[in-house]
Amino acid sequence: MNSDLLRVVVFSVGMATIATIVMLPPGIALAWLLARRSFPGRTVVETLVTLPLVLPPVATGLILLRLFGRRGFIGKWLDQFGIDLVFTWKAVILAMVVMGLPLLVRAARNGFEQVDPRYEQIAATLGATPIRVFFTISLPLAGRGVVAGSVLGFSRALGEFGATVMIAGMLPGTRTLSTSIYAYTQTGQDAPATVLLVAAAAVAFSAVYISNRLSTTGV
Amino acid sequence: MYRSCILVTLLVLGGCGRTQSPTTEVLVSAAISISEAMQHAAFEFEVASGTTVTLNIGGSDTLATQLIAGANVDLFVSADLRQMNRVELDGGILTATKVNLLSNQLVLVTHGDNLREFSGIGDLADSNIRRVAMGDPDAVPAGVYARQFLQVSGLWNAIRDKVVPMRNVRAVLAAVEAGNADAGFVYRTDVRLAESIEIAVAIPAGNGPEILYVAAVTTNGPNESGARQLLDFLRSEAATQIFEDYGFIVLNGGVP
Numbered sequence A: 001m002n003s004d005l006l007r008v009v010v011f012s013v014g015m016a017t018i019a020t021i022v023m024l025p026p027g028i029a030l031a032w033l034l035a036r037r038s039f040p041g042r043t044v045v046e047t048l049v050t051l052p053l054v055l056p057p058v059a060t061g062l063i064l065l066r067l068f069g070r071r072g073f074i075g076k077w078l079d080q081f082g083i084d085l086v087f088t089w090k091a092v093i094l095a096m097v098v099m100g101l102p103l104l105v106r107a108a109r110n111g112f113e114q115v116d117p118r119y120e121q122i123a124a125t126l127g128a129t130p131i132r133v134f135f136t137i138s139l140p141l142a143g144r145g146v147v148a149g150s151v152l153g154f155s156r157a158l159g160e161f162g163a164t165v166m167i168a169g170m171l172p173g174t175r176t177l178s179t180s181i182y183a184y185t186q187t188g189q190d191a192p193a194t195v196l197l198v199a200a201a202a203v204a205f206s207a208v209y210i211s212n213r214l215s216t217t218g219v
Numbered sequence B: 001m002y003r004s005c006i007l008v009t010l011l012v013l014g015g016c017g018r019t020q021s022p023t024t025e026v027l028v029s030a031a032i033s034i035s036e037a038m039q040h041a042a043f044e045f046e047v048a049s050g051t052t053v054t055l056n057i058g059g060s061d062t063l064a065t066q067l068i069a070g071a072n073v074d075l076f077v078s079a080d081l082r083q084m085n086r087v088e089l090d091g092g093i094l095t096a097t098k099v100n101l102l103s104n105q106l107v108l109v110t111h112g113d114n115l116r117e118f119s120g121i122g123d124l125a126d127s128n129i130r131r132v133a134m135g136d137p138d139a140v141p142a143g144v145y146a147r148q149f150l151q152v153s154g155l156w157n158a159i160r161d162k163v164v165p166m167r168n169v170r171a172v173l174a175a176v177e178a179g180n181a182d183a184g185f186v187y188r189t190d191v192r193l194a195e196s197i198e199i200a201v202a203i204p205a206g207n208g209p210e211i212l213y214v215a216a217v218t219t220n221g222p223n224e225s226g227a228r229q230l231l232d233f234l235r236s237e238a239a240t241q242i243f244e245d246y247g248f249i250v251l252n253g254g255v256p
Helices: A003-036 A042-054 A057-068 A073-079 A089-113 A117-125 A130-141 A143-159 A162-167 A177-186 A190-217 B002-014 B032-049 B060-068 B081-089 B121-125 B141-152 B156-162 B169-178 B188-193 B224-234 B237-245
Strands: B025-031 B052-058 B075-078 B099-103 B106-111 B132-135 B163-166 B183-187 B197-202 B212-217
Touching: A003 A042, A003 A089, A003 A130, A003 A143, A003 A177, A003 A190, A042 A057, A042 A089, A057 A073, A057 A089, A057 A162, A057 B060, A089 A143, A089 A162, A117 A130, A130 A143, A143 A177, A143 A190, A162 A177, A162 B060, A177 A190, A177 B032, B025 B032, B025 B060, B025 B224, B032 B052, B032 B224, B032 B237, B052 B060, B060 B075, B060 B081, B075 B081, B075 B224, B081 B212, B106 B141, B106 B169, B106 B188, B121 B156, B132 B141, B132 B169, B141 B156, B141 B183, B156 B163, B163 B169, B169 B183, B169 B188, B169 B197, B183 B188, B188 B197, B212 B224, B224 B237
Parallel strands: B025 B052, B025 B075, B132 B163, B132 B183
Antiparallel strands: B075 B212, B099 B212, B106 B183, B106 B197
């Protein structure tokens, strides 16, 4: 594998890893809220989180571009601080987080729903604060769901194409595994496309394999 | 050189946008079908001018959408006039700089091992030509062009039952290469993508549809003068040679 291809693989795995770390705090918080609390607008939140799973990725990319472009609602505001997301690695992360989050939330929420609420109640009656209950009881017991969700989110981030191509473009500094494979096949360069394909399959296989090992040995 | 330009690009992108080096870098959004030729031309321009060129490639529709959303692109090279018009309507390009840069040609290809010689496009009606691959004649531009040409030539009714509609030109090449189709319609620039493919009949540019690559300097970009310099270079003798090597027809501003 030549250095250009290696760079694409390292970049993609790195970006997907950062994206997974970024989506964990909001993902776990949302999963817990949806599993344990009823609040006004709960269904709206649930639907919004699921939306990227249902919409064509290109449409999600279009929405992100409209929001974060320099003329967009959020982009205009960021522009005042000299931050331009479009066509940067930050846009790659954004697309990955938005597309991966629904899968993380779904699996983690399942995990939290399977925790018997009585354990949490007992801890609370013994004087534990809600935050302590969450970190010592709920989260460890929901661990499998969270890990499974993280792997799903990571895999989705790694394979993300439609939204990335819209908001991050295909510049030398924003090319991921998916967008590179697309560019190579479109320009008839099947050999590098195949190399990247094998690399993508290897990374995906490892991620799923590791998660299966973790969940059978217990977390 | 190329390596260091990637590094510079990464560093600049890693900072707060591209605003830090407005005069030494040109960001070009170019249609994916000319990305290789553009990469080659951009490299020559970098050597000659010392200006770094960063290429953003994609479908012309995606590139236009990015520009309309306010992307910091300096130069836009579209493979589709309609997409250029979309950006122009939005005030995204300097109209005076808009130029017809390149054209392409529709060709009928066969497998190189095919000993049969084509005397002309009319041979498609022969009974030993059983399948003709082309882009979907209702949706894919290359297929729409091929159907228009066959209709004008009066051949369409004779061969319409042999037509195998494909998703894109790459699929047409694959079908002819694999021997699943006896012949196929692609662009001249696609022929070099497949080693075993040969041109059987080239559709004369005058009879074929008008295929245009249009370029223009944008109004969004931070480096207008760099974009103008690069556009001038793309119309120079040196760039003409590069584009012709890749199979394009160089227009130099005129219309075919």
